[in-house]
Every structure is written in C-alpha cells, then in structure tokens.
Amino acid sequence: MNPFLALVKRDLTLGLRRKSQIYQPLVFQLLVVTMFPLGLGSGAKTLALIAPAVIWILALLASLLTLDQIFKNDYDDGSVESYVLTSYPLPLSVMAKVLAHWLLTGLPLVLFSPIIAVLLHLPSSSYGVLMLSLLIGTPIFSFMGSIGSALTMSLKHGGLLLTILVMPLLTPVLIFGASAVVESSLGNSATQPLLLLSGLLVLSFTLVPFASAAAIKINLE
C-alpha cells in the first residue's frame, strides 16, 4: 500500500471509530434548521426564499466544527512525524488528510442536504443543483480548512483563530454556491456559478497542499 492510501485508510478508520466527527455536523445542521420556521413564524414561501442561503451557511458552519481536527490530533500525539520525516512529498500527504476529512465530513453533508432542503421547502427541482454545488464546494472547505488547521495545530484552543483565518477564504465559495441554488430555484441556469465554484476547487486542489505543508513545517519549528 502506498503512503497516500495508507494515510487515507488510517484516517478513515480513526474517523469511523471516533464517530462524533461524522454525526456532530449533521446533528448541528438539523438542530439549527428546525429553529428557522419557529423563529421566522412565516409560511413556506419565506422559507423557500431563504433556503439556499441557509443551507449553504449551515454547511459552512458545520464544516468549521471539525476543521481543526485535520492536523491537531496528529500534532498532539506525534504521528505527524510519520509523514513529515519521510521522502514521500508532504503536499501529497496533506492531500490524503484532506481527502479523508472530506469523505468523513463533507460527503455526509452532501448526502444529508436533501433532508435539510425539505425542511426549508426548497423547490424539489433544485435538489440536483444543491447537491452538485455542495459536492464541488465542500472539498474546498476541507482544503482551505487544512491551511487553518496546520497553522493552529500547536495551539490548545485554536478553534476561534482558525475560524477567523479560514472564513474570509471561504466567502467566495458561499457566494457562488448559494447563488447556484438561488438561480436554479428561480428556474434559471446555474452553470455560471457552478463553473466558478469548480474553478475555486481547482485552485485549492493545486495550491493549498503546498501552503498547508509549509504551515506544518513552521509549526514544528
């Protein structure tokens, strides 16, 4: 097994044993979304209007819950050394960590999104675009989050700092993601925002691993 797959496999095993990393974001989403009809006190029309924004903001916040875990545990127990002190390129190991994180937290968000959409009366014709936009957008959360996680891994309570660092990087994702769903719920084509979102994914896929690798090295100094 090559180092990339070994790291993905190890992180998936850890995630499936810890479990809270998987269900915490989903439970959080469900709890918050049930508050909206109660707080707004208005009918399905208003809910459908705000649904795209709410779903995307919830996805963003739910992702933020687990981002600090990407590197923090490895730093605390020293297993970060297993992929730093090797000739296998660190950016590739970062990609493996991000992939595992996305499979454990991002993918469940994508699969769970129709349930949230139903609760917010999003027109069912938009479900496809919603899931597609989340499928493109949530890996960007994991990628960008890996920079923040790598920068804050040596801090005891780095969660808030991580949020402040990563939030600005994620606002374009939120803008294009939510607008894709808005366009489709209005019956328009969502191609343009989806393409822009894909562009962001390519950008983070190619550049972020290097940034995270550099941040890990800084933190080990």
Added chain:
Amino acid sequence: MPLIKATDIACQRGHHLLFEPVSFELSLGQSLLISGPNGIGKTTLLESIAGLRTIQQGVIHFNDIELSKNKDNWFDQSFFIGHRTGNKKELNCLENLRSFLQIQGIQISEQQAEDALQAVGLAGYEYQFAGSLSAGQKKRLALARLTLIDFPVWILDEPFVNLDVEGCDWLLGILKQHMDNNGLLIITAHDNREIQELVSHKLLLESSL
C-alpha cells in the same frame, strides 16, 4: 569518510542560543550519546538533526552533501523516535505499528508486526487499543518499529524513559545489535549507565549563557 559531519551546530529558542555550538563526526558503526542538564536543548538538537526543525546555525553534512539539500536521501536512511510516541489511541497495537510504517512507505505484513510486538513484550495486546496501554507499553509499541526497519541511522530521544528493567535490557540488546550490524546511533538518555558503556562518542551540551 564520516557519514554524518556536524560543524558548529546550535539551536535557538527566541533570540538566544540554547547551548554552545557543537561539532561531531560519525561513521557507520559508531554511536553518539548526547547529554546535558534539563532544558539545555537535547530534544531540540535531536529534532533538528532528524529534520523536524531547521538547523539555525552551523551545518550538517550527510554523505558529504549538506543535509538541507539532501533531505530525501536522509529521510530514506534515518529513523527518529521522539518523546511523543506517535501512537493513535483509537487504533490497536497491530494497526498502529503497521499504519505508522506504511505511511512512511515501509511495507509490513501482519505476521511481521505480530513478531515485532512479541519481541517488545506486547504479545497478547495485538488487538488492544493503544489508548488503554500504560506509558511504558506505549513506549514499547513505538520502539517495536525499530525491529521492522533497516535504516542505518537511528535517532532516539530518551528511549529508556518509562521502560521497566526488562524493557531497558531489551532495548540495550537491540541497540547493541544495531551497532554490531554497522548501524549508526544518536541517542539521548538521562539515567541509564549501561548506555554510557555502549556508545563510542559522547557529547555534553553546555549552556551558552
């Protein structure tokens, strides 16, 4: 020609040097014991040599090439075990041993891993989660990696800490074996007298203040 040649290396914390710059030369089959009082920077020095940190002053040559330009080669031939063991508490002993080495590109069969656990006295703990082991057992689990690798350079930071008498004897045994197999060893050890007799070179870090 020495395999490792360190010239006037020093480590910094903040803006001041931790210890007086040190130099040493080591060839295969030789070993170096680094000692000094607490807080003098032994761990920092070892981590710098291992490649976790950058060396802030001085230069290390490996195979006559500067270490910073020869990192991949260095990582393929050196193995570091620090004071953090690198064990995952949610994985059992077998999984810990195998995944750690696989991530470094070293293939280990389940049988080999079981044999290694037996060698360090963890037979019967194969499927126990590392989180439920005692401190000494966790250390043994980390040290079990040494029996599965064939890297010529070993860098060990306080490997005797937490080990019982039996564990210390086992560790001394494999260190001796490593030296006999023409291996190179860089080690810090506080309170072990027998290691003092085993090593060929000693280095005492002195405060630069």
